[in-house]
Amino acid sequence: QKEVEQNSGPLSVPEGAIASLNCTYSDRGSQSFFWYRQYSGKSPELIMSIYSNGDKEDGRFTAQLNKASQYVSLLIRDSQPSDSATYLCAVSASGTYKYIFGTGTRLKVLA
Amino acid sequence: DADVTQTPRNRITKTGKRIMLECSQTKGHDRMYWYRQDPGLGLRLIYYSFDVKDINKGEISDGYSVSRQAQAKFSLSLESAIPNQTALYFCATSDLHDEQYFGPGTRLTVT
Numbered sequence: 001q002k003e004v005e006q007n008s009g010p011l012s013v014p015e016g017a018i019a020s021l022n023c024t025y026s027d028r029g030s031q032s033f034f035w036y037r038q039y040s041g042k043s044p045e046l047i048m049s050i051y052s053n054g055d056k057e058d059g060r061f062t063a064q065l066n067k068a069s070q071y072v073s074l075l076i077r078d079s080q081p082s083d084s085a086t087y088l089c090a091v092s093a094s095g096t097y098k099y100i101f102g103t104g105t106r107l108k109v110l111a
Numbered sequence: 112d113a114d115v116t117q118t119p120r121n122r123i124t125k126t127g128k129r130i131m132l133e134c135s136q137t138k139g140h141d142r143m144y145w146y147r148q149d150p151g152l153g154l155r156l157i158y159y160s161f162d163v164k165d166i167n168k169g170e171i172s173d174g175y176s177v178s179r180q181a182q183a184k185f186s187l188s189l190e191s192a193i194p195n196q197t198a199l200y201f202c203a204t205s206d207l208h209d210e211q212y213f214g215p216g217t218r219l220t221v222t
Contacts, residue, residue, distance in 0.1 A: 032209045043201055043213035044154070088154070092209045099144075099209065103153035 003027060004091050006102035014110050019076040021105050023089030033065055033072045034090040044088055079109045114138045115214035117202050123220045124192050132187045132217050134202030142205045143185040145177060147198040160185055192221040
C-alpha cells in the first residue's frame, strides 16, 4: 500500500463545474496536509494547507480533512481551463522529515 | 526575483561524470530539501537539511551527496552519474509549518 494515494486521472470536468480531487494516506500519525499544483514542466506550487478536521476555504479552493477516515480532498469551484494541471497531495508528520507526496491527479478543465 | 533558484536549469552529461546542482534561497528558511521527479513515481526525497549543521538522507540517497554551505545554499552532487539518474530535480525550502516552496527545477540527462 502506498503511503499517499491519489487517482492518477485524468479527471475531466467542464468549465464552470466543481472539480473534486481525493487523496488517502496510511500513516495515522500524519498531522499536516498539503495540496500543490504542478503545471507540465514546472515546479509544484502550494495551494492549500490544512491541519485540523473539517473544511478550509481559500477563494475557489476548499480543502477537506477527515483524519478518522484518513483522507483529504480538494474542491475547485468554478473550474477554469487555467486550472488544468496535476494536483499533488502531500502529508507530513509533525517533527519529522517524513513528507510524502502522492503521484498526483491530472485535471483537465474543458472549455 | 525568485525566492528559490536553481542552477543549471538544464544539463546533459555523460555516464561517470561528476555533476553539481546548486540551490539558493532568499526566503530565510532553515529547512531545505532535494527531490527528484520521475514520470509515474512522483516526487522522491533525496536529502534534507534542517539547518546548516544538520543533513540527513532521504529515501533515495544512494549515488548522491549534498553540501549545505550556508543557510541560503544547498548543493546536490552526483559523484559518478549514471543514466537512471536522468530526472527532473527540485530544490525546496520550508517554514516551520512544513509548507514547501520549490525552485524551478533542473532537468538532468545522463547519456
